[in-house]
Amino acid sequence: MPHPPLIEAVPLHASAPEVLLGEAFFNEETSPGDSTPGVPLPGAVVHPQKWSEGQVRDWWERRTKRRQVEVLSKGTDGRNIMRWNVSRFEQMCKDTSLAMALYQDLRNEVQRFEHFRKTGIVLKAMPIINGERRPSERNGLTLKPAPRRVEPKPAPEIIPKKPTVSRAQTARTPLRGERRDSQRTNTGTGPGTRLGASAKAVAARRESSAGAVQRQKSAPRMPKPTPKPAPKPTAKPPQKTVTPLAGAGLAGAPGQAKGEKEPRRRSLVMEDLGDAMLHQLSTSAKTAEDTASPALPQEGTAQPKAVDDTVVVRRPKSARVEKVKDDDSEETRQMFDKRELRKRHKELFEQHVDQWRRRQTDSSSPEAEQCRVRVYVRKRPLFEYEKEEEEFDVATALGRKIVIHNCLTKADLRSLFISHMGFQFAHAFAESVSEDEVYRHCAADAVQHMLAGKVATVFMFGQTGSGKTHTMSGLFRRAAQHIFRSESSVTLTAFEIAGKVMRDLLDQSSKELKIREDKSGKTQILGLQGSDISSPDALLSGLTQAQGGRATRATQVNETSSRSHAVFCITKGDATLTLVDCAGSERREDATQHDARSRKDAAEINSTIFALKECFRVMRSSKGQPPYRESLLTRVLADSFGSAEALVVAIGTVSPAAKDTEHSIGTLRALQQLQGTQMLFDEREDVGKPKAEVEKPKESHPKSWSETEVRQWLEEAAGGRAKQFAACVSKGTDGKNLLRWPNVRFVQLCGGDDDLGNKLYQELRVKMRL
Numbered sequence: 001m002p003h004p005p006l007i008e009a010v011p012l013h014a015s016a017p018e019v020l021l022g023e024a025f026f027n028e029e030t031s032p033g034d035s036t037p038g039v040p041l042p043g044a045v046v047h048p049q050k051w052s053e054g055q056v057r058d059w060w061e062r063r064t065k066r067r068q069v070e071v072l073s074k075g076t077d078g079r080n081i082m083r084w085n086v087s088r089f090e091q092m093c094k095d096t097s098l099a100m101a102l103y104q105d106l107r108n109e110v111q112r113f114e115h116f117r118k119t120g121i122v123l124k125a126m127p128i129i130n131g132e133r134r135p136s137e138r139n140g141l142t143l144k145p146a147p148r149r150v151e152p153k154p155a156p157e158i159i160p161k162k163p164t165v166s167r168a169q170t171a172r173t174p175l176r177g178e179r180r181d182s183q184r185t186n187t188g189t190g191p192g193t194r195l196g197a198s199a200k201a202v203a204a205r206r207e208s209s210a211g212a213v214q215r216q217k218s219a220p221r222m223p224k225p226t227p228k229p230a231p232k233p234t235a236k237p238p239q240k241t242v243t244p245l246a247g248a249g250l251a252g253a254p255g256q257a258k259g260e261k262e263p264r265r266r267s268l269v270m271e272d273l274g275d276a277m278l279h280q281l282s283t284s285a286k287t288a289e290d291t292a293s294p295a296l297p298q299e300g301t302a303q304p305k306a307v308d309d310t311v312v313v314r315r316p317k318s319a320r321v322e323k324v325k326d327d328d329s330e331e332t333r334q335m336f337d338k339r340e341l342r343k344r345h346k347e348l349f350e351q352h353v354d355q356w357r358r359r360q361t362d363s364s365s366p367e368a369e370q371c372r373v374r375v376y377v378r379k380r381p382l383f384e385y386e387k388e389e390e391e392f393d394v395a396t397a398l399g400r401k402i403v404i405h406n407c408l409t410k411a412d413l414r415s416l417f418i419s420h421m422g423f424q425f426a427h428a429f430a431e432s433v434s435e436d437e438v439y440r441h442c443a444a445d446a447v448q449h450m451l452a453g454k455v456a457t458v459f460m461f462g463q464t465g466s467g468k469t470h471t472m473s474g475l476f477r478r479a480a481q482h483i484f485r486s487e488s489s490v491t492l493t494a495f496e497i498a499g500k501v502m503r504d505l506l507d508q509s510s511k512e513l514k515i516r517e518d519k520s521g522k523t524q525i526l527g528l529q530g531s532d533i534s535s536p537d538a539l540l541s542g543l544t545q546a547q548g549g550r551a552t553r554a555t556q557v558n559e560t561s562s563r564s565h566a567v568f569c570i571t572k573g574d575a576t577l578t579l580v581d582c583a584g585s586e587r588r589e590d591a592t593q594h595d596a597r598s599r600k601d602a603a604e605i606n607s608t609i610f611a612l613k614e615c616f617r618v619m620r621s622s623k624g625q626p627p628y629r630e631s632l633l634t635r636v637l638a639d640s641f642g643s644a645e646a647l648v649v650a651i652g653t654v655s656p657a658a659k660d661t662e663h664s665i666g667t668l669r670a671l672q673q674l675q676g677t678q679m680l681f682d683e684r685e686d687v688g689k690p691k692a693e694v695e696k697p698k699e700s701h702p703k704s705w706s707e708t709e710v711r712q713w714l715e716e717a718a719g720g721r722a723k724q725f726a727a728c729v730s731k732g733t734d735g736k737n738l739l740r741w742p743n744v745r746f747v748q749l750c751g752g753d754d755d756l757g758n759k760l761y762q763e764l765r766v767k768m769r770l
């Protein structure tokens with residue numbers, strides 16, 4: 001085999017004295033077939049999984065030189081180190097950015113190896129500077145997909161002090177259940193209130209549906225370096241405003257170490273279920289069987305490791321296969337991307353969804369009962385950029401029902417079918433409904449409830465980029481007008497919860513809020529400041545300002561994604577209207593660029609959403625005490641659930657794009673749990689085979705292959721990697737002979753290349769089953 005072209009090591013970045021990694025990793029091994037031992041070759045020619053202990057140590061030393069890091073323990077070879085997560089690297093080097101860089105570097109070595117395997121060209125490793133990889137200017141190597149252009153977004157700006165919002169700086173500010181005379185004082189100047197220019201821009205963008213058209217998917221991002229630490233707490237905190245909240249017998253914040261100062265970080269939410277699970281949820285037991293979709297993982301049973309967004313088709317292995325190789329479960333699987341298959345058969349699917357829609361003549365449903373927990377769903381429009389990406393609309397809102405058309409492929413990967421899954425809520429809003437209509441159905445009653453002196457809460461749930469903030473902004477405007485038709489002044493408080501950190505959204509200092517329990521067992525937020533508001537414009541301005549101050553970041557699907565739960569409380573004496581805009585949930589695929597910290601946050605916030613659902617469930621059943629203590633959000637909102645007269649409105653937002661099918665189903669299932677109902681229907685419609693598939697002649701079984709066909713297969717198998725060995729097959733080897741070959745015979749054929757030999761062996765097994 002010819003020696004792969006050697007490419008020079010990437011030089012040290014001249015202008016960066018802090019260079020961590022300045023050169024490509026060279027190992028002392030020779031490539032298969034190389035007859036010049038000792039010639040240094042880039043590490044990419046050996047898969048990191050196969051690195052020996054010495055190679056790993058060499059890599060480690062080169063990558064961490066001039067750094068204070070732990071010495072690798074004995075026996076750490078490629079297989080071990082590839083199993084390390086970022087936290088393990090952090091333990092070893094006590095430096096988050098270096099840990100992430102090392103973690104990523106190993107992944108990039110895998111990609112370099114893959115690149116070499118496919119093309120025979122060895123790419124240079126990129127230098128890592130300040131813990132962050134920088135693409136080499138000289139080699140043009142791009143191991144990550146090329147980043148997409150992202151329009152710069154205006155940073156939300158908080159105006160220090162607005163004339164209409166007077167703030168009690170040191171006084172005790174009641175959030176609920178308390179009334180203060182000073183709150184009635186009208187200190188606002190009304191309509192004259194101005195928002196900061198950028199906050200305005202953000203608000204305008206969110207309001208404008210045209211903005212959606214201009215949106216672009218954000219670029220995949222490299223893991224962020226060490227987040228900026230938050231300012232250190234002063235030794236003695238200034239006198240704090242104490243805001244009492246209901247919730248008897250509550251303990252201190254769980255898991256919050258004393259004195260621990262978390263940097264203000266951008267957290268994310270993952271409400272998502274794994275795709276394998278979503279697929280299971282989205283099909284009936286019979287359907288799941290038919291489609292050979294992976295079952296829900298049962299405890300104690302070995303399940304195929306489902307790669308995100310793939311349908312894993314596993315066929316029973318024959319006894320013979322098991323005898324020859326029984327530890328190759330990984331390779332007896334075929335992976336197929338559901339979204340890719342949907343796109344590929346878009347026209348056929350779209351045609352059947354349209355026909356289904358035309359068949360629905362009656363969209364009337366009986367009126368929903370007026371109960372304490374009301375759940376609504378809103379579908380957002382399909383964006384232009386999504387249409388350009390060949391996405392199509394798979395959601396239909398019909399009165400109280402919303403139907404997700406789950407476009408799937410059967411286990412033979414040729415026959416298509418659609419599962420029309422119907423869910424019923426208090427109301428389902430189509431993409432064309434106005435903000436007024438949404439307000440009238442969902443929030444008007446909640447505001448009226450508050451005006452009647454009671455407690456009402458409106459929650460927004462849903463996938464990132466599905467329209468929670470957009471809907472919430474529409475509610476703000478109308479709620480502000482509605483409230484001031486009956487009231488002359490109210491108090492506004494707003495805070496966000498990101499992981500385990502709370503922050504006042506109306507306070508510029510960004511200091512962390514704490515909660516504690518008072519003598520009467522009520523939960524209080526320390527330091528939360530209330531603003532007295534005396535006009536609808538001032539209220540809207542305060543709400544918009546608070547919303548603009550939320551922690552946001554550009555995710556892979558939303559360039560201004562809110563990464564915290566935001567809570568806005570409008571109080572008048574004991575009456576409270578709480579608006580909660582939950583952080584958007586992300587698919588695992590959408591979170592591929594997240595670092596360890598973000599993943600940890602995701603887990604925390606995921607448990608928050610779970611706790612919230614549990615509170616809803618217990619509240620609905622009226623049995624037992626809702627588990628408020630389970631999360632920070634439920635602790636501070638205990639009053640919303642606890643009061644017997646509390647009204648709770650949940651609005652779920654879903655994306656109509658086919659790529660988001662699984663996520664939308666997940667959101668709707670979560671909303672069903674809040675409501676305590678089941679899916680209304682799941683109609684399965686066979687779509688048939690796409691034309692090309694129907695016409696395609698059936699492939700012959702390997703046992704019937706002639707000698708020529710065996711050679712042909714070898715030339716094409718494993719992506720053409722075995723082409724050069726096709727001629728080495730001895731004369732007279734036909735399909736029957738080939739099938740008798742054990743694994744090791746293929747390895748021999750490939751000149752001792754284990755990986756290629758195994759691949760051929762497995763591909764042949766797959767052919768046998770097709």
Ligand SMILES: Nc1ncnc2c1ncn2[C@@H]1O[C@H](COP(=O)(O)OP(=O)(O)OP(=O)(O)O)[C@@H](O)[C@H]1O
Nearest residue numbers: 206209380464465466467468469470558561562584
């Ligand atoms: N019903 C709708 N009509 C028109 N545009 C919409 C609608 N819903 C959402 N959008 C647009 O989609 C984009 C994303 O919406 P938004 O920021 O509200 O999502 P989100 O669910 O709050 O996301 P995240 O959880 O990431 O913050 C915005 O540009 C918004 O204007």
